[in-house]
């Protein structure tokens with residue numbers, strides 16, 4: 327720490343302030359981008375807070391940070407301050423209570439330092455308590471009314487033995503990913519130092535999986551402070567804006583996106599379903615917002631969740647972060663690519679490292695593309711379009727190919743898994759061409775796949791559902807037969823390609839090729 331940190335922090339705070347002011351001006355001029363400005367502001371606030379923490383720690387260490395206590399209603403002040411964090415709790419659906427016993431009591435406090443102590447303890451409790459949990463703050467005094475004890479209790483994830491050993495050490499590396507949060511590892515070290523500055527003490531009891539209680543005791547009687555630490559002139563002001571607290575209450579994003587976004591109503595068949603898997607909620611929201619005007623966006627915050635969405639949804643593409651809790655992006659890709667139910671799904675990985683090794687790894691496990699963080703959203707969109715265009719091209723080609731051509735493709739030197747699957751599917755329909763009872767279920771059984779796998783894969787590769795695929799092969803074959811033998815009767819042609827009803831066959835044929843089979847045969851014969 328020390329001077330270098332102080333300087334760096336200041337150097338960083340200045341440009342942040344400039345950015346913040348510029349955003350404000352832009353907002354006034356173009357209020358339609360309110361959501362984007364809010365996101366920028368949220369992140370500015372976050373950086374400002376982290377820098378303030380560094381500065382404060384640095385000042386404490388160099389002895390620059392001095393106590394200055396004023397007189398006021400201690401209990402009222404603490405409950406007012408703690409309740410400023412109510413919105414943070416509400417956002418996380420945590421039951422929050424604040425109790426002071428007695429409700430009102432005069433004493434001497436340094437509101438600035440006390441704010442930070444209270445904020446750090448309560449925000450930690452919120453960070454490390456899952457949704458639906460409980461956080462309570464209880465404040466009491468001792469028999470002689472010359473100290474207070476603030477107890478912050480949660481029923482969250484608790485603290486493991488290893489973390490407990492170094493709990494108040496600086497840069498303690500937090501369990502951020504698991505709880506989807508951020509931190510510097512400075513908070514508790516700073517809190518303890520602030521408590522010690524008061525001549526107080528802090529302790530922690532915790533049980534993993536059960537919860538955590540932090541207790542802080544500080545003196546509040548005038549006698550505990552030196553003359554230079556006492557500010558007689560300015561009593562505690564409850565209406566003083568608590569910027570420290572308020573800034574931070576925005577530390578969690580405004581809203582958590584739902585796992586599933588409502589499907590866009592559109593007649594356009596070319597609306598693609600994309601799943602974004604990212605544990606950083608803000609980045610997830612940003613990608614969702616920016617891509618949702620072009621695609622149906624589904625979201626998940628880890629690999630496990632992603633697998634569930636994949637199971638339940640007809641997707642066209644998966645975009646996944648690599649580093650995530652529960653199941654990371656590499657494992658997710660491996661699972662997708664090795665499971666024949668899902669292997670048709672293209673995957674784009676978002677990797678943090680610009681290293682060839684990482685890149686190679688992503689490709690080896692079967693990712694279709696990767697993009698390096700931080701990336702421009704335009705780049706991501708380009709990759710998405712590439713993959714989707716590629717799929718469209720394959721679908722167009724398939725449509726235009728004869729059955730023979732599609733089969734040949736799969737016997738090329740290195741057919742892709744999709745091409746091999748397609749050949750198998752074509753062969754399968756081909757083998758049952760004249761069998762009018764050959765339907766979706768028989769087809770799936772013959773392919774050794776479930777009906778939904780067959781459906782998903784055919785849709786992804788050819789853009790057709792199972793019945794349309796069977797019909798497509800039948801029609802292509804009918805056309806080939808008509809071309810090779812113009813003497814064939816339409817009804818025979820129909821039976822040979824598995825149609826019981828020649829009239830229905832004619833309707834399908836006309837829809838496909840624009841001519842009745844009889845007209846087509848006539849044209850061929852007259853050539």
Ligand code: ADP
Nearest residue numbers: 450451454484500501509510511512513514538
């Ligand atoms: P951070 O910025 O990481 O929150 P802190 O110094 O505030 O840094 O906390 C240090 C570590 O102590 C955290 O990373 C977390 O593992 C643990 N911790 C603190 N408070 C709690 C709590 N209420 N419940 C569970 N773990 C906690």
